[in-house]
Amino acid sequence: MxxxxxxxxxxxxxxxxxxxxxxxxxxxxxxxxxxxxxxxxxxxxxxxxxxxxxxxxxxxxxxxxxxxxxxxxxxxxxxxxxxxxxxxxxxxxxxxxxxxxxxxxxxxxxxxxxxxxxxxxxxxxxxxxxxxxxxxxxxxxxxxxxxxxxxxxxxxxxxxxxxxxxxxxxxxxxxxxxxxxxxxxxxxxDTVYLSxxxxxxxxxxxxxxxxxxxxxxxxxMEKFDAEGALRAIERYRVTHTQMVPTMFVRMLKLPDDVRASYDVSSLRVVVHAAAPCPVDVKRRMIEWLGPIVHEYYASTESNGATFIDSQAWLRKPGSVGTALMGTVRICGDDGGLLGPGEVGTVYFEREQRTFDYHNDPDKTASTQHPEHDNWTTVGDLGYLDEDGYLFLTDRKAFMIISGGVNIYPQEIEDLFSLHPAVTDIAVIGVPDDEMGERVVAFVEVAPSAVPGDELAAELTAYARERIAHFKVPREFHFRDELPRTPTGKMVKGKLRDEYAG
Missing domain, CATH: 3.40.50.12780 (ANL, N-terminal domain)
Incomplete structure (x- = not known):
């Protein structure tokens, strides 16, 4: 059809x-x-x-x-x-x-x-x-x-x-x-789908x-805004929609009375993808809308996919689910298969290769497993649990190695996702003579917060209470806006260039 x-x-x-x-x-x-x-x-x-x-x-x-x-x-x-x-x-x-x-x-x-x-x-x-x-x-x-x-x-x-x-x-x-x-x-x-x-x-x-x-x-939508999305759901009796986690955060940060003023009872399925969703954010979305929140993990390359519904996610918080297209393989740097709980590169096994990078055979070759022509990766890191559920830790290109220890920025960013002073945050590693790399955070400050040393100290204390101290950002840099694409991906290359400059 x-x-x-x-x-x-x-x-x-x-x-x-x-x-x-x-x-x-x-x-x-x-x-x-x-x-x-x-x-x-x-x-x-x-x-x-x-x-x-x-x-x-x-x-x-x-x-x-x-x-x-x-x-x-x-x-x-x-x-x-x-x-x-x-x-x-x-x-x-x-x-x-x-x-x-x-x-x-x-x-x-x-x-x-x-x-x-x-x-x-x-x-x-x-x-x-x-x-x-x-x-x-x-x-x-x-x-x-x-x-x-x-x-x-x-x-x-x-x-x-x-x-x-x-x-x-x-x-x-x-x-x-x-x-x-x-x-x-x-x-x-009968589907009415809000994009x-x-x-x-x-x-x-x-x-x-x-x-x-x-x-x-x-x-x-001509352009996303949080209340506008709720208005469209009510006006057109939307049954399905797909959003990215930053959109969830924007809606959750609306005043409670504003969110409650819109009728969203027509919704049957809310899908999210494109970027990792902090556990607290997703839990609050399910509490608000009910168990209609679904997630898939895939890429523009369409080399494979996983999926998970609300019920499974509540049993496995933070997981992106089980295989939908292809078979998930977690491999070490040498290409060897890793066991449950071991973090490695996420590959998908398919019957045959599904994509090439246009005009870039070297990049195409870099996505392929060293021993299996039909196993490909887009550079994400993660692990499978004992039940075969996939958990992502970060992209290989974003991982920070400080003092010989792997640090995943996504974990730190998720920690601050619903902090009232933080509208958005990006964590990167920058060169450090002693540690190899040190953790640096760029923060888009909420309108109610005042950027400066006092806020940096507050965020540092907040993190030190919740994660290992070696993961806590050593520097906080405050910005009016961070370079995130409309589908939720942070353009960290721009932040690295800015810091280096």
């Missing part, structure tokens, strides 16, 4: 609604407009396996572009529009895009790019002219396309993740995301596509 299926069955049903403005795209409109755009791309010379890039804020045309690509055997590269012109230029060049679709809000950024683009259309302008001039006749063939998305670049240049194109037509079953997640979370025609995150990220983009494949309604 795909939007064309639902355009025939329920043409006037909203496929997409913008949460703030209420602007709506019906299934009939999504089908016709994505079909016209597919013809525009074909007439511009794009062939199966070519790439169309998208530089846009959240708006209905996002999914017109998505489905035009997926019904044409094309790759779509949705680009983070908050990047600099140089960074966007790199991605557009690296992916080899032959067409670029731009929203009016990003037209100035697009004009400053250092790329030669044979086809570039701006939503609302020449884009509408191109669609009007194109035929709405069905395509002769509709080979299934896919996304070619770039990592957040939290530890270096973004990497393009290129899967093989699915060997199916767009209206045939077998595409991985509807197949796996549709059944897992009960997505169907509060930017659609240039993997999970928001792909899950929106899942909703359209299965005939539900996607409610897309």
């Amino acid at each position: 795909y939007p064309g299926t639902w355009a025939a069955r329920t043409p006037d049903k909203p496929a997409l609604v913008m949460a703030g403005s209420g602007r709506t795209l019906t299934y009939a409109e999504l089908e016709e407009r994505s079909l016209r755009l597919a013809h525009v791309m074909h007439d511009a010379g794009l062939e199966m396996g070519d790439v169309v890039a998208l530089l846009s804020d959240n708006r209905p045309e996002t999914y017109e572009a998505y489905w035009a690509a997926l019904r044409s055997g094309l790759y779509i590269t949705a680009v983070n529009h908050n990047l600099s012109a140089e960074e966007v230029s790199y991605i557009v060049r690296d992916c080899g895009a032959k067409a670029l679709l731009v929203s009016p809000a990003k037209s100035e950024l697009a004009a400053s790019l250092d790329v030669e683009m044979p086809t570039m259309l701006t939503f609302g302008g020449d884009y509408e002219d191109a669609l009007a001039a194109a035929t709405a006749e069905p395509l002769a063939a509709q080979p299934h396309g896919d996304d070619l998305l770039y990592s957040s670049g939290t530890t270096g240049r973004p990497k393009g993740i290129k899967p093989p194109l699915p060997p199916i037509a767009v209206d045939e079953p077998g595409y991985v995301y509807p197949t796996v997640f549709g059944a897992l979370y009960g997505f169907d025609e 509060p995150a930017p659609a240039y990220h993997a999970a928001p983009l792909r899950f929106g596509g899942v909703i359209h494949t299965l005939g539900g309604t996607l409610v897309m």
